[in-house]
Amino acid sequence: MSTISRIAATVVAAAVGVTALAACGSPAGGSADAKTVTLVSHDSFNVSKSVLAAFEKESGYKVTMLKGGDAGKAVNQAVLSKGNPQGDVFFGIDNTLLSRGLDEGLFSPYRAKGLESVPAGLQLDKGEHRVTPLDYGDICVNYDRGYFTRHKIAPPKTFDDLLQPRYKGLLVTENSATSSPGLAFQLGTIAKYGEQGWQSYWKKLKANGVEVVDGWDQAYNDRFSGSAAGKGKGDKPLVVSYASSPPAEVLGKKPAPKEAPTGVAAGTCFRQIEFGGLLKGAKNEKGGKALLDFLLSKKFQEDVPLQMFVNPARKDAAVPELFTKYGTTIDKPATLAPGTITKNREQWIKQWSSLVLK
Numbered sequence: 001m002s003t004i005s006r007i008a009a010t011v012v013a014a015a016v017g018v019t020a021l022a023a024c025g026s027p028a029g030g031s032a033d034a035k036t037v038t039l040v041s042h043d044s045f046n047v048s049k050s051v052l053a054a055f056e057k058e059s060g061y062k063v064t065m066l067k068g069g070d071a072g073k074a075v076n077q078a079v080l081s082k083g084n085p086q087g088d089v090f091f092g093i094d095n096t097l098l099s100r101g102l103d104e105g106l107f108s109p110y111r112a113k114g115l116e117s118v119p120a121g122l123q124l125d126k127g128e129h130r131v132t133p134l135d136y137g138d139i140c141v142n143y144d145r146g147y148f149t150r151h152k153i154a155p156p157k158t159f160d161d162l163l164q165p166r167y168k169g170l171l172v173t174e175n176s177a178t179s180s181p182g183l184a185f186q187l188g189t190i191a192k193y194g195e196q197g198w199q200s201y202w203k204k205l206k207a208n209g210v211e212v213v214d215g216w217d218q219a220y221n222d223r224f225s226g227s228a229a230g231k232g233k234g235d236k237p238l239v240v241s242y243a244s245s246p247p248a249e250v251l252g253k254k255p256a257p258k259e260a261p262t263g264v265a266a267g268t269c270f271r272q273i274e275f276g277g278l279l280k281g282a283k284n285e286k287g288g289k290a291l292l293d294f295l296l297s298k299k300f301q302e303d304v305p306l307q308m309f310v311n312p313a314r315k316d317a318a319v320p321e322l323f324t325k326y327g328t329t330i331d332k333p334a335t336l337a338p339g340t341i342t343k344n345r346e347q348w349i350k351q352w353s354s355l356v357l358k
Helices: 005-014 047-061 069-082 098-103 145-150 180-193 198-207 215-222 243-248 286-297 304-308 321-326 338-358
Strands: 036-040 064-066 091-093 132-144 171-174 210-214 238-242 262-279
Touching: 005 132, 036 069, 036 286, 047 064, 047 286, 047 321, 069 091, 069 098, 069 243, 091 098, 091 145, 091 286, 132 145, 132 180, 132 286, 132 304, 171 215, 180 198, 180 215, 180 238, 180 262, 180 338, 198 338, 210 215, 215 238, 243 262, 304 321
Parallel strands: 036 064, 036 091, 171 210, 171 238
Antiparallel strands: 091 262, 132 238, 132 262
């Protein structure tokens, strides 16, 4: 799931025709009345109609959704409107942007019901509960199994492997300055090689022919040879995507294959965690708290995997067989403290751009 978000939901939308489930365009300044609660999110948020309808029936609130582009853009808009927010709850700020949201004072503290079922490692604001962890996912290099089988080459497993001559010119990644998966991949290399080593790594990766494109859709659906949506027209058998992309490639296929047509290089992953929070100054604070409780409820959490192709934050939420059979569990993803990311993000992106794009 910036979000991992939620760009992975684009895979699902392409596969099953998902459309927006709630009205967009709530008026600025929050919910219009006490029976309406407004959720501000990035474009990739999704929920099943039946799950949303059940919440609305049980709570008495009508949910209005205001989508604001990708996660970075949505967070920027939230900062610009702080104190007079566009809605009541924000969904989709992740650990690459979290410290900015907290430093700007975007959220009011609220301990959502069910938080005890969320692993401590996901609770990055555990002491104050200004945000609630709602899902997580891993950005990793994906590979086209068919390509490597045909060429009798073992696919890469780690960041180091990507520098080997056998993978020269095979990898496409996204621009760190314009894409959340691209930034997450860069952060993964920083976590791996440190402040003193990541630039040297990228020099070598550039020399080994890495291609950079603006965003995930172009990288995965246009350039990646393993994309079903791209019908195999791409010529890059390695792409920066999600650990959950292989299950998405299997979704709807009959008969179901023994394994996904794409795989994951598990040693190239960076963990992204997505949060929701009660916006400070929310017009419907009571409704916002009820909505946050819903987002952390088992009913919503068990809906998350096949709607947004990320993992639920609750450890007691059931995960569909599609994930368990075709997905890859990343036991030791790379991570960086949100404060470290916030302190260095812009400088790191500028350094990366100067190094890789020139």
